[in-house]
Amino acid sequence: MREFAKLNPAVQLVYFLSVILVVMFDKNPVILLISVLFGLLICLRINSRVFLKDLPILAAILFISTISNPFFSQNGATTLLFINDMPVTLESLVYGLSVGVMLISVISWFKIFSFTMTSDKIMYLFGRYFPSLALTVSMIFKFIPQIIRQAENTKRVQQALGQFSAKSIMQKLKGSINIFSIVLTWSLENALDTAASMKARGYGQKNRSSFMLYRFTALDLITLLIVLILDVVLFLGIALGKTKFDYYPIISTVDTTGLALAVYISFGVLALLPFYLDFKESLKWKYYILKI
Amino acid sequence: MNKLLKCALKTGCAMKRIKKIVAFSIALAALSIGFFLFEEQKYTWGSLVIAIMACLPFFVKYENGRNAAEIVVIAIMTSIAVLGRIIFVAVPGFKPVTAVVVITAMYFGAHAGFITGALAALVSNFYFGQGPWTPIQMLVWGLIGLLSGIIALPLKKSLVLRVLFGAFSGVLYTLIIELWTVIWLDGYFNIRRYLTLLVSSGWFTLMYLVSNVVFLLLLAKPIGKKLERIITKYGL
Numbered sequence: 001m002r003e004f005a006k007l008n009p010a011v012q013l014v015y016f017l018s019v020i021l022v023v024m025f026d027k028n029p030v031i032l033l034i035s036v037l038f039g040l041l042i043c044l045r046i047n048s049r050v051f052l053k054d055l056p057i058l059a060a061i062l063f064i065s066t067i068s069n070p071f072f073s074q075n076g077a078t079t080l081l082f083i084n085d086m087p088v089t090l091e092s093l094v095y096g097l098s099v100g101v102m103l104i105s106v107i108s109w110f111k112i113f114s115f116t117m118t119s120d121k122i123m124y125l126f127g128r129y130f131p132s133l134a135l136t137v138s139m140i141f142k143f144i145p146q147i148i149r150q151a152e153n154t155k156r157v158q159q160a161l162g163q164f165s166a167k168s169i170m171q172k173l174k175g176s177i178n179i180f181s182i183v184l185t186w187s188l189e190n191a192l193d194t195a196a197s198m199k200a201r202g203y204g205q206k207n208r209s210s211f212m213l214y215r216f217t218a219l220d221l222i223t224l225l226i227v228l229i230l231d232v233v234l235f236l237g238i239a240l241g242k243t244k245f246d247y248y249p250i251i252s253t254v255d256t257t258g259l260a261l262a263v264y265i266s267f268g269v270l271a272l273l274p275f276y277l278d279f280k281e282s283l284k285w286k287y288y289i290l291k292i
Numbered sequence: 293m294n295k296l297l298k299c300a301l302k303t304g305c306a307m308k309r310i311k312k313i314v315a316f317s318i319a320l321a322a323l324s325i326g327f328f329l330f331e332e333q334k335y336t337w338g339s340l341v342i343a344i345m346a347c348l349p350f351f352v353k354y355e356n357g358r359n360a361a362e363i364v365v366i367a368i369m370t371s372i373a374v375l376g377r378i379i380f381v382a383v384p385g386f387k388p389v390t391a392v393v394v395i396t397a398m399y400f401g402a403h404a405g406f407i408t409g410a411l412a413a414l415v416s417n418f419y420f421g422q423g424p425w426t427p428i429q430m431l432v433w434g435l436i437g438l439l440s441g442i443i444a445l446p447l448k449k450s451l452v453l454r455v456l457f458g459a460f461s462g463v464l465y466t467l468i469i470e471l472w473t474v475i476w477l478d479g480y481f482n483i484r485r486y487l488t489l490l491v492s493s494g495w496f497t498l499m500y501l502v503s504n505v506v507f508l509l510l511l512a513k514p515i516g517k518k519l520e521r522i523i524t525k526y527g528l
Binding site: 020024025026027068071073099106107110111114119130131132133135136139140141143147148177181184185187188189191192194195198199203204235239241244 | 326328329330331332333336337351354355357358359360361363364365366367368370371372374375378407411414415418421422423424476477478482484485488514515518519522526
């Protein structure tokens with residue numbers, strides 16, 4: 001994932017849009033399996049501790065989603081048993097399972113998305129079209145730690161002045177409200193000073209440029225082309241209904257003819273794309289070590 | 293007709309018109325492509341495209357405003373809303389976010405309210421996890437801000453209305469978010485799942501409702517006084 005994160009943010013965005021769209025909207029079991037396995041695999045590589053911590057939650061989502069679905073839907077031809085005259089069908093259970101897998105997959109892929117597409121990259125992508133909004137968001141990211149720091153300072157000053165010595169909860173609450181009020185006034189005044197300073201330096205004038213950190217390299221172009229070619233196969237197949245899969249009333253069989261197979265393979269290749277870049281770098285590293 | 297002709301003659305105005313038409317066609321194209329591609333999930337796709345498209349006019353208007361003072365005030369109020377969500381992370385559902393959005397809208401108007409709500413959703417999800425729900429949350433919190441900006445005067449005057457509006461926005465939030473969840477999971481409006489979700493998230497809804505009311509009661513006057521002072525002092 002490290003090498004992939006170094007690519008131009010535009011390429012990363014196209015990649016994530018393609019993967020997440022398919023993961024969110026396609027309920028074909030093969031696509032679901034590929035997305036959930038590779039999604040979890042990449043999550044494991046990014047941070048194995050967090051992955052292990054999240055695993056029970058993901059398992060719970062899968063379990064609840066499967067066993068609760070018969071309550072929501074009594075469709076399906078194969079009735080397994082009745083609970084209080086309510087039919088529990090095989091199709092309904094399988095649909096619940098597929099929804100659970102989809103949820104896990106979406107959660108994992110959005111985790112990968114958040115890990116790779118940090119807020120500065122999103123800023124870089126959309127800042128050109130929405131400069132004021134981008135400025136506001138980057139100010140918010142600066143204000144949040146600043147307000148926390150100021151609140152801590154204010155608390156220390158208040159303690160030095162003898163506040164907070166009382167132990168009762170009401171007194172403490174009063175002290176906290178006091179600090180909140182002080183910090184709010186300070187932040188607003190401070191921010192409006194910033195606004196005055198911005199105005200004095202010509203904010204909002206035309207013909208101002210902004211600093212861009214990212215370049216578009218040959219590697220970016222190649223990666224983008226690969227993603228786009230895979231996308232064409234993938235979305236063409238989806239548009240032609242090759243991944244269409246019915247859960248009700250009878251679970252349909254998975255299409256494994258030519259184009260459907262091509263769709264699965266291109267989705268698999270796409271989902272593991274971040275790995276190849278890392279793999280290439282590690283090969284390079286081994287090669288240089290051998291040369292020594 | 294005359295007005296239209298005059299408008300067409302002026303290039304600036306014509307450009308704006310062209311931009312509007314282009315934006316509209318992109319929206320239509322996005323909608324129809326999604327309908328074509330993901331037939332079974334067309335409502336999920338449609339709702340996401342519409343949520344994003346509904347936010348866009350407010351964002352575009354914000355870009356055209358370009359007022360440094362407005363930008364910093366909105367940034368501060370959004371930071372406070374996001375901080376509130378972070379500070380109260382241990383208490384599920386009990387969040388001051390909506391209250392802060394409503395108060396901002398009361399003093400800086402409907403448009404600022406929408407932007408604060410939408411940005412609070414967007415930025416706080418960088419801390420709590422982005423997901424397909426982000427555009428929907430942005431729209432709902434934005435709309436709560438917009439609404440409270442429209443009825444700002446009565447909200448400022450009447451304590452009862454503030455309490456009612458706080459409760460209303462708590463319920464509205466759950467109703468819309470769960471509606472979207474159902475459409476995403478089932479591809480259609482599965483009323484049984486919707487009702488079950490509403491019942492199972494009943495505790496959260498109650499907490500949203502109570503926290504909105506409590507924080508509006510606690511914060512509306514003190515924050516309002518400070519905002520009014522700032523407005524007078526800096527002539528906003």
